[in-house]
Amino acid sequence: MPATEITARLGIEPDEVTVRGSRLARPPRPVAHEWRVVCRKPGLTVDEQMARIIDRLFGHAERIGALAVELDRVDGDSGTGRLQVVRIFEHPEGATSPVDGLEKHSEQHRLLGWHLDARTLEFLRLTRAELDVDEYADG
Structure with a gap:
């Protein structure tokens, strides 16, 4: 389509x-x-980037899901809808403060780690979208 x-x-x-x-x-x-629909603003966590996309699309989630079902049926496949996260770590900024007795490695990037909250899971369910995460390191 x-x-x-x-x-x-x-x-x-x-x-x-x-x-x-x-x-x-x-x-x-x-x-x-x-x-x-994309969010390419640098310096945001994955949670923040996904929230920006979901804020824009949540009110349309049921229509997106219905269209995804229709396209999957036409194509004879599944996986039309996709929430794709691509991160490229260019400048490691490790933290040295301990968290629960653990310490981040000095080379660990400050934006590592993310979670899926209930609203994101509901958005994925309504839109029938798959979650695809790719992460790359530069340097």
């Missing part, structure tokens, strides 16, 4: 879109149309 139709069906403007086959026709790359 093209991003324009997704936008019309959900009533939400995306931050980014990709068109199936726009980089390479055979085999098509990207392999599917994509409609994205």
Whole structure:
């Protein structure tokens, strides 16, 4: 489904879109149309970034879920909806203060660690979205 139709069906403007086959026709790359809402603000924890996205989309969660079910049925697959977290750690800023008798390694990044609160879990349930987390280190 093209991003324009997704936008019309959900009533939400995306931050980014990709068109199936726009980089390479055979085999098509990207392999599917994509409609994205993103948070790329640096220095936020994963919890803060997810909260910003969910705050924007929570009121539309049931429509997003219904559309995901429809697209999964059309494609004969599952996993249309996805909350994707990609973190790149560029500047390690380890902390030295102990937490419950434990101490962070001097090279441990200050943004390590995150949790899923009840609202995030409810959003994932309503939208039928999968959670995909990728983390990379630079340097």
